Amino acid sequence: MDQIVHGKAGADLQNTPRPPLDGLKVLDLTVARAGPTAVRHLADWGAEVIRIDQPLPPKGSPANEDVVGTERSSDYQNLHRNKRSIRLDLKSSAGREIFLDLVRGADVVIENMRPGVKKRLRIAYEDLQSINPRLIYGSISGYGQTGPYRDRAGLDHIAQGMTGLMSVTGVPGGGPLRVGIAVGDLTAGNILALNLMIALFEREKTGRGRWVHTSLLESLLFMLDFQATRWLVDGEVPRSVGNEHPTGVPTDLFPTADGQINLTAPTPKMWASLCKVMEKPEWSAQEEWSTRRGRIKHRATIHAAIADVTRTRSNDYWIQTLNSVGIPCGPIYTMDQVFEDEQVKLLGLAAPVHHPELGTIRLVGSPMNFDGTEKRIRSATPDPGADAKEILANLGYGPEKIATLEENGII
Structure with a gap:
C-alpha cells in the first residue's frame, strides 16, 4: 500500500493485478475542483486519462493558472495524479481536430464548463456523440444544464449559501457560516463519478453512450438530506x-x-450505557430524560451534566472507556495529528509518489478499497503538455506534423 512508484506505470507493474478500470479511456477537460474530483476516481483505479490542458499563453501574457494553483502546488498535484x-x-x-481524433477512441469525456462554453467550442455531447456513439459524456455545472442560472459561474462558496447549507452551519445566533472544506465541489465530483459508472454499466447492455450530468446546486442540496426532508415533509426550517x-x-x-472529545449517545441503549459508565444512575431514573423527545427538550441541562463528569478524566480515558461499551467517542485532531493516528496510517491515506x-x-489516497x-x-501529476508527443504519436501523427503543431502553438 505504501510502495513508492517512480514515474509512469511500467515494468514494475507487470506482475501486479490489473486495476479495475484498466482499459477505460478518459479525456479530461475539467478545471478547478469539482470536475477533477470525478476524474481522479477513475484515474486512481486504472483508467487511462489524458488531460487536455490549455495552450501556453502568448509571450508577455499572464500565465494560465487554475484556481487550485500552479502545476507544482500541493493541491494541483493531489487532484491530477495518474494522468497524462x-x-x-x-x-x-x-x-479541435486533434481532440476529435482522441474522442474517436475514448470511452468517457468529462468537463465542467458553463453550458454555453462547450457549445461555442463545438465539443458538447451532441457534437461528439455522432463520431463516437459509445461515448459517455459527463458534465458538472454550477446550477444545471438548463434554466435561468445555467450560464452563471458556479463556485462552492455560492452553492453553500444557495442550498441552505450555511444556514445550518455554525453556532446558534452566529449567522451563516461556510463549511471548512469545498464540500459542494467534492460532492458534485463524487456524484458524477458514480453517474459515469452507472452509464458505463448501462452501455454494456445497450452498446450506446449517454450524457450524464450533475451540478453543485443539485449535489449539495442532496447532501442536506435530513435537514431538507425536515422542511419538505415536516414544514420545519432547520437552524x-x-x-x-x-x-x-x-x-x-x-x-x-x-x-476535548467528541461524544454522541443518542439511542436508548447508548444513553443507558453512558449513564452506567459515568456512574450516574439518577440520570436514567429521570423520567423527562428517558425519551428521545425529552432529551432534546432538556439538551442544555444534560450536556452540562455530562461536561461536569468528562472534565474529571483524560481524553484517552474517555475515548477508550466509551468506545469499549459501544458509545461513539473520538478526539479533535489538527491535520498534523490526523496523519499520525495509527488507524489512518494503517489505511494508507497518506500515499507516497515520486515526482x-x-x-x-x-x-491523499483513495478512500475506496478493492x-x-x-x-x-x-x-505523479505531469506538467501540462508533458505527454503531447507520445499521445499524438499513438494517434498516428508523424514527427514533422507534431513539430508543426508545436511551432504554431496548437499543442
Missing part, C-alpha cells in the same frame, strides 16, 4: 446547532482533563 497531459488550443480548427446534533441528544464536544522535480511527496487490488498512486 497534452496542451490543446480547442479554439483552433487544428486543435444551526453548532457542534450539537439537531435531533440526537447527547451529541457535542465535551471538555476533559487535558482537552521528477518535487521528489517523493505524499498525497479486495485483491493494491491501492496506490501509480504516477
Whole structure:
C-alpha cells in the first residue's frame, strides 16, 4: 500500500493485478475542483486519462493558472495524479481536430464548463456523440444544464449559501457560516463519478453512450438530506446547532482533563450505557430524560451534566472507556495529528509518489478499497503538455506534423 512508484506505470507493474478500470479511456477537460474530483476516481483505479490542458499563453501574457494553483502546488498535484497531459488550443480548427481524433477512441469525456462554453467550442455531447456513439459524456455545472442560472459561474462558496447549507452551519445566533472544506465541489465530483459508472454499466447492455450530468446546486442540496426532508415533509426550517446534533441528544464536544472529545449517545441503549459508565444512575431514573423527545427538550441541562463528569478524566480515558461499551467517542485532531493516528496510517491515506522535480511527496489516497487490488498512486501529476508527443504519436501523427503543431502553438 505504501510502495513508492517512480514515474509512469511500467515494468514494475507487470506482475501486479490489473486495476479495475484498466482499459477505460478518459479525456479530461475539467478545471478547478469539482470536475477533477470525478476524474481522479477513475484515474486512481486504472483508467487511462489524458488531460487536455490549455495552450501556453502568448509571450508577455499572464500565465494560465487554475484556481487550485500552479502545476507544482500541493493541491494541483493531489487532484491530477495518474494522468497524462497534452496542451490543446480547442479554439483552433487544428486543435479541435486533434481532440476529435482522441474522442474517436475514448470511452468517457468529462468537463465542467458553463453550458454555453462547450457549445461555442463545438465539443458538447451532441457534437461528439455522432463520431463516437459509445461515448459517455459527463458534465458538472454550477446550477444545471438548463434554466435561468445555467450560464452563471458556479463556485462552492455560492452553492453553500444557495442550498441552505450555511444556514445550518455554525453556532446558534452566529449567522451563516461556510463549511471548512469545498464540500459542494467534492460532492458534485463524487456524484458524477458514480453517474459515469452507472452509464458505463448501462452501455454494456445497450452498446450506446449517454450524457450524464450533475451540478453543485443539485449535489449539495442532496447532501442536506435530513435537514431538507425536515422542511419538505415536516414544514420545519432547520437552524444551526453548532457542534450539537439537531435531533440526537447527547451529541457535542465535551471538555476533559487535558482537552476535548467528541461524544454522541443518542439511542436508548447508548444513553443507558453512558449513564452506567459515568456512574450516574439518577440520570436514567429521570423520567423527562428517558425519551428521545425529552432529551432534546432538556439538551442544555444534560450536556452540562455530562461536561461536569468528562472534565474529571483524560481524553484517552474517555475515548477508550466509551468506545469499549459501544458509545461513539473520538478526539479533535489538527491535520498534523490526523496523519499520525495509527488507524489512518494503517489505511494508507497518506500515499507516497515520486515526482521528477518535487521528489517523493505524499498525497491523499483513495478512500475506496478493492479486495485483491493494491491501492496506490501509480504516477505523479505531469506538467501540462508533458505527454503531447507520445499521445499524438499513438494517434498516428508523424514527427514533422507534431513539430508543426508545436511551432504554431496548437499543442
